[in-house]
Amino acid sequence: MGWILFFDGDCAFCSAGVRRVMRLDRHKQIRFAPLQGRLSHEKGFEVHADPAGGTMVLMRESDGRAFLRSDAAVELTRALGGWWKVFLPARFIPRFLRDAAYKCVARNRYWLSKKGDFCVLPDPEMESRILE
Numbered sequence: 001m002g003w004i005l006f007f008d009g010d011c012a013f014c015s016a017g018v019r020r021v022m023r024l025d026r027h028k029q030i031r032f033a034p035l036q037g038r039l040s041h042e043k044g045f046e047v048h049a050d051p052a053g054g055t056m057v058l059m060r061e062s063d064g065r066a067f068l069r070s071d072a073a074v075e076l077t078r079a080l081g082g083w084w085k086v087f088l089p090a091r092f093i094p095r096f097l098r099d100a101a102y103k104c105v106a107r108n109r110y111w112l113s114k115k116g117d118f119c120v121l122p123d124p125e126m127e128s129r130i131l132e
Helices: 012-024 039-042 069-080 082-092 095-106 107-114 124-129
Strands: 003-005 029-034 057-060 066-068
Touching: 003 012, 003 039, 003 069, 012 029, 012 069, 012 107, 029 039, 029 069, 029 124, 057 069, 066 069, 069 082, 069 095, 095 107
Parallel strands: 003 029
Antiparallel strands: 003 057, 057 066
16 A cells, blocks of 8 residues: 655755655655645645645545544554555544644644754655655
């Protein structure tokens, strides 16, 4: 089963997150697409590219189902498999609490990206897994 993770392509923090997910995805089941890109526009996800509080979207390719914000983070643990599945019980935390934590990080992601050294230039492997 394949997945596409839509992320804020203008955000260094988000790009660093994509790199982390790419390293953790040992089976290479996850591909990536910027929310500002063509595929996102075709799927109607570009509305989530709001700079004031970007939303991560994870789409399951087998049925086209999309997961937003904290639901996407929980489903991402399923997509990564392995020991990451220990975080699946987080789905039982009420969504409004999970989404509040997600939105707090999303609102501060530009500030958080200043705290680290995030290179936004994709390496060849990353480039091969990024869709437009």
